[in-house]
Amino acid sequence: xxxxxxxxxxxxxxxxxxxxxxxxxxxxxxxxxxxxxxxxxxxxxxxxxxxxxxxxxxxxxxxxxxxxxxxxxxxxxxxxxxxxxxxxxxxxxxxxxxxxxxxxxxxxxxxxxxxxxxxxxxxxxxxxxxxxxxxxxxxxxxxxxxxxxxxxxxxxxxxxxxxxxxxxxxxxxxxxxxxxxxxxxxxxxxxxxxxxxxxxx
Ligand SMILES: [Zn+2]
Numbered sequence: 001x002x003x004x005x006x007x008x009x010x011x012x013x014x015x016x017x018x019x020x021x022x023x024x025x026x027x028x029x030x031x032x033x034x035x036x037x038x039x040x041x042x043x044x045x046x047x048x049x050x051x052x053x054x055x056x057x058x059x060x061x062x063x064x065x066x067x068x069x070x071x072x073x074x075x076x077x078x079x080x081x082x083x084x085x086x087x088x089x090x091x092x093x094x095x096x097x098x099x100x101x102x103x104x105x106x107x108x109x110x111x112x113x114x115x116x117x118x119x120x121x122x123x124x125x126x127x128x129x130x131x132x133x134x135x136x137x138x139x140x141x142x143x144x145x146x147x148x149x150x151x152x153x154x155x156x157x158x159x160x161x162x163x164x165x166x167x168x169x170x171x172x173x174x175x176x177x178x179x180x181x182x183x184x185x186x187x188x189x190x191x192x193x194x195x196x197x198x199x200x201x
Pocket of ligand 1: 059060061062063064070071072073074075
């Protein structure tokens with residue numbers, strides 16, 4: 001069936017459909033809205049997207065997304081040394097930062113162990129975490145992966161290898177419901193979860 005829209009609009013709709021939670025209807029609504037904007041506003045939007053990869057890289061210490069290396073948190077001398085909170089993705093780190101409950105530094109795994117999707121420990125920033133815990137005199141590693149099956153499996157794996165390396169490992173516990181993604185937890189839940197963290201069994 002031939003499309004009712006001009007090809008350029010059709011292409012934008014297809015692009016928007018690639019975003020999580022956006023179906024054809026929503027993508028069409030967004031694309032038509034962007035077309036209604038003045039050209040300068042649409043250009044600004046396009047520039048924001050094209051600048052992402054040019055400006056943002058990974059912090060070489062904690063592996064979060066950052067425009068600077070090291071990132072502002074790793075570079076901040078007021079952050080507590082010797083305590084590292086391990087998260088899956090930068091979004092999780094932002095959620096914990098918003099809670100204000102943690103004053104140490106982070107380590108972003110950039111994913112979780114998921115054998116079904118072909119993601120093993122070597123695809124994640126796990127070797128780098130072991131290296132950091134050796135070289136930075138780390139007293140405690142707090143594992144704040146999500147309480148999903150993959151998040152729990154990753155926590156168990158990290159705990160076993162870090163303990164072998166002589167590091168004190170804790171896991172955030174109460175407050176995060178099973179199956180919930182860390183980045184969607186509210187501030188209070190994250191605060192309690194961090195305060196009530198415990199040793200992995
Ligand atoms: Zn960093």
